[in-house]
Amino acid sequence: MSEQTVSEARAAFAKMCRMLSKPEPIAKVEERKIPGFQNDIKVRIYTPGQLKSLPVLVYFHGGGWVIGDLDTHDPLCRALANQAECMVVAVDYSLAPESKFPVAVEDAYMALQWAAAQAVGLGGDPTRLAVAGDSAGGNLAAVVCYLTQIRKGAAILYQMLFYPSTGFHYTPSYEEYGEGYHLTKATMKWFRQQYLTEYADTKNPMAAPLLIPKEATPLLPPAYILTAEYDPLRDGGFEYAEKLKKAGVETQYFCYPGMIHGFLNMTEALDDGKKAIADAAKALKDHFAASCR
Template sequence: MPVTLDPDAAAVYKAFQEAGRPPYENGTPAEARELYLKGRVVSNPEPPELAEVKPLSIPAPHGAIPARIYTPKNLRRADGAAPCLVFYHGGGWVIGDLDSHDVVCRKLAHEGKLIVISVDYRLAPEHKFPAAVDDAISAAKWVAANAKTLGIDNKRLMVGGDSAGGNLAAVVALAARDGDGPAIAGQVLIYPATDFAMAHPSHREPETSILLTHSVIKWFCNHYLSGAADIHDWRASPARANTLVGLPPAYVLTVGADPLRDEGDEYAARLRQAGVPVTYKHFPGQFHGFFTMGKLLNQANVAASEIGVWLKALN
């Protein structure tokens, strides 16, 4: 499928090329993490002013999971409780943290008029699959169990994330449907990774490999998974779940220049076929990762606003 970048996306991509930023797969995970954080500084938009941002510590079997809770000034409450989005950051399960997606979480809290709780799940290769999944599920369970203390309405508890975080959100929704987790009212899947087989056409098309390339995805995969058998586990590849029936309403976002484009599109279609209400938005002229770049790419701000509208309509 031909991809033509929007002018601003093309300009950003050109700037990245001219800067000579080394590919993640040429360095160590620690070097990739540092590089990723530096990129966020120059591309994040100005954050909206919130009522409160506080650290959280979520108990888990292996030890505490760091988290951060965002409360907007325009919070919608009913009987003293507010809707909540549990957010999982992107970064290929190898890079990214609370700081890399801090502005994104602030924007989603403001646009959705809800509480956002960002989860700093364990990263690979120090912690292989399914450590990130275990943390993601544990965090959702803890938020629901402590909803009253947090001022959250656990009937309006949603999950979301971008890329690897979209994968984790989809997996948490599946686990919760099957009894391993709280009831989930909605899922926000921003260019999610859904199938580690990496066999969809968009993985092979050169036009899709802009910032996230097929080779980078393989590098992430090799760090995250322990072997080929993990590919077929629905906790790694949610598209391989036996059925998608009974999942909560979904907002699925994909972009044109993205090796993950086709699997995200297919997952949205399969959700619809399973009877799940789906809002699907495609940004054909943007590349994977654009959502965090609102300072440089206005379409990222448009996407955040549209997700906010969807979240408000949902609850």
């Protein structure tokens, strides 16, 4: 991917996702345009059945802040909505390099606030609000949890981070699995070059949640963090889980053996992708149910 143009990389990723994951039926899907940081952005709302006052999950897709869109992650969002029995609001945030950091972060934050404000009208329950994302989307979900604390935004009950990007240092898993396991170290370097403007951005907690200040960390919502064994980002996800645990944040951490980065989008080929989605959906459903007690 690092040798392709941005448009070529986007097209290749979209083709791969269409091949390796298939959408399941769901009761209702609708799209809306909402205000973003610089321009309007799209959201896609998934509603299972005719249930009222559904809990709400705001989802940020992966793709290195450069590739991916609502369609590439449509099957995953449908599965989460159906299995967790919640409304999913998928966010088509602005991509780099057209929109550099922190535009995607601000889009994500604004989309969360929109979802909270519009939840009742959509059939959702704004008091049961969670965020989730994979890879770069997991990065955005984690950062949005931090921003809601410092900006006094909508309360988030739960964060689900699937093989998230949490920092810009190269961990041992980058050296072990940085070549030959789908996501490469070279591709991650290319993503960062597209997304960030200067070296100082790598030290900003809005880009690297591992750098969220110690005093803010205990205030973050409970977390579910999932990583893959053969993934350059594995260690970063583990480090973030440990950071949350040490701060007293209720955190569940899982590393799926034998899996590679992006395996939740490969359910046509990998049964563990289906299992991981089912496990995450159950955890989400249970957490939403516990919040009602």
